[in-house]
Amino acid sequence: MKTAAIIGGGVIGGGWAARFALNGWNVAVFDPDPQAQRKIGEVMENARRSLPGLTDLAMPEEGALSYHATLEEAVERADLIIESVPERLDLKHNTYARIQAACRGDAIIGSSTSGYKPSQLQQDAADPGQIMVMHPFNPVYLLPLIELVPSGANPADRVERARQMLLSVGLHPLQLRAEIDAHIADRFLEAVWREALWMVRDDIATTGEIDNAIRYGFGLRWAQMGLFETYRIAGGEAGMAHFIEQFGPCLQWPWTRLTDVPELTPELIAKIADQSDAQSGGLSIRELERARDDNLVAILRALKARDWGAGALLNAHDRARAPGEGDIARPLRTVARAVPLDWTDYNGHMNEARYLQVFGDATDRFMEIIGCDADYIAGGQSFFTAETHIRHLAEARAGARIHVDTRCLSGGGKKMHLFHQLFAGENLLATGEHMLIHVSLDTRRATAISDALAGKLDRIVRAHARLPHPEGVGAAVGKKGDAGAAR
Known part of the structure; x- marks a missing residue:
């Protein structure tokens, strides 16, 4: 049984722990936060009730989840080490130095960083080729995308081994062709986020109206087909070329303010926070998480039934695990x-x-x-x-x-x-x-x-x-002794 070490047990670290443990890996956690065990325990409970719904096979026996007093103790036996500490480069460098002094030489170190490039993380490391970016999306135990970003210092065989580890727990490692700040997905998210901030600031839309535009419209299309394939269909039978010919000129029009960022004044922050709180309707974070998880399971299972998008990935994972x-x-x-x-x-x-x-x-x-x-x-x-x-x-x-x-x-x-x-x-x-x-x-x-x-x-x-005749064969409806629990 393989072992994953999770360094940093926040929202992302807890999601990583749940993904690996529920897929049969042993998980060793280090986080100095005295509340880490409680917080990860709550994430684990959410994962246990939702993740099994994505597979049509029995989940593996859950791996052992252990908490350790020191980072060194957590990483010493790990095959894969996930770093999810705060986004401070000096803190990450210090963490890698401690990890590499204690871990196995063949262990792989993946960073959950959403912005740093692997070459930045590898600076002054004892073994730069051991460290690469593995950027996940929350909740890690349900969403399959992992942006796998190596640098020239990472040997190809080590990157492939990392890719296979991620595949083995049902993830989709999207390997970037080159290092880039914020990778791929967060650059899209940042663009949408900036435009949304302007709309709220200028009273064009509330936070709830913006979210409705996404979740009732293009968000559903993107969930199963992505950006380019969606636009290709919008081009009709003539395809993408016609779409670009028809809508390309719009890119020159002042539709967005993506090149300009509003100042996050206290007033704007308060405005966004107030609208967001009102939009949530008084639900707690745990209630919102459960609603999110239920909705994601339903969407992903629907895609699975169509063998499309992320659903096709889930079906492939089931087929790889199917018994004889x-x-x-x-x-x-x-x-x-x-x-x-x-x-x-x-x-x-x-x-x-x-x-x-x-x-x-x-x-x-x-x-x-x-x-x-x-x-x-x-x-x-x-x-x-x-x-x-x-x-x-x-x-x-x-x-x-x-x-x-x-x-x-x-x-x-x-x-x-x-x-x-x-x-x-x-x-x-x-x-x-x-x-x-x-x-x-x-x-x-x-x-x-x-x-x-x-x-x-x-x-x-x-x-x-030659087997014993099973009880109940040939039973008639309403025959005494046959009825059990009602609907």
Whole structure:
């Protein structure tokens, strides 16, 4: 198991700690703040309830999170060291000197800096090639972008190793082609921030109106397609060239004041702060964070369903972690995941439609195991569900780790009979019994299971026939003893 050391446990450091720990890394934290453990603990709780909703697989076992009295103790065994101390170059240089005196020679040091270039961070370092920029975005445990910025002093193999570490915890390392102040993303943010400050100062818009312009408009487009691809579509069938031809002259017009920055007078600061406080409606920071996390999970899961933008990255991460088919002499583990936030209903538990979705996912996985995968279906044959019976026996709540074990009770000719059992640990939550018909997608009618599937399916049927007969098979609706928890 790999170890990450987090130096500085503020908002960003705490987010890094949660990202690594929930992805199975051990995490060692050093922060002299006596409140650091409490603050990071609160971030961890937010991460535990939200991050599992981004994956359709079970999260790894959480890594050990430890707090250390000295920086040297925290870094001595670390594979990756994340520096998240305040943005003062002298403080960072002093921190690197202490880290490099105590850490392993092959450890990588990443800085969360939003503005400094790696060459600035590397000045007078014992090993400059060990230090590079890894600039994240808050909350680090949910947002995937990391601006990975090396300098000429960083060996290519060390940069690649850093990139692979970031990929392994579901992040997207965007490696910059050259050093530049504030990297890429913060330069965009700074431009928007400056323009917004002028609008508030000049009473053109309030903080709430500016935020509405972003979150109800281009922010949603940018979240799934970015800047250039959005504008390419705006050019219609003629594409980007037409867009630039049509809107390029606007760049010469005095639409913005980006070249001029308003003085942050006490009056302007108070004005912005007052409007922002009013906009938040009296919600606490923790309440706002939870609302933000819930919204981000919903947006990212929607993108995941479309396999687009950041959602495609999440799907690729799931595929990289997908387990094999398992031992056919036992019930097959066809689903292992956490219950996402958006799967619960007004009763505070997983709603009945999601039980069907879980069993549908289990059926899809079983079909893949016997060979009815995307290529087989593209060839014109598949299975249709003809009948389903679900028994709801116990509750599942958001964040619960659940899994489905599947048995094939019979299979051959044109039919396949599956029995799914949904568990949380050893607790049986529900069962799903499903009869499926093999069909031709050309005629939409039943057809015999192909030889390509029949052999594997028959081996599983014979293996599962030797297992104890599961309770609940063939149960009828309303039969005494079958009913469990209500919707």
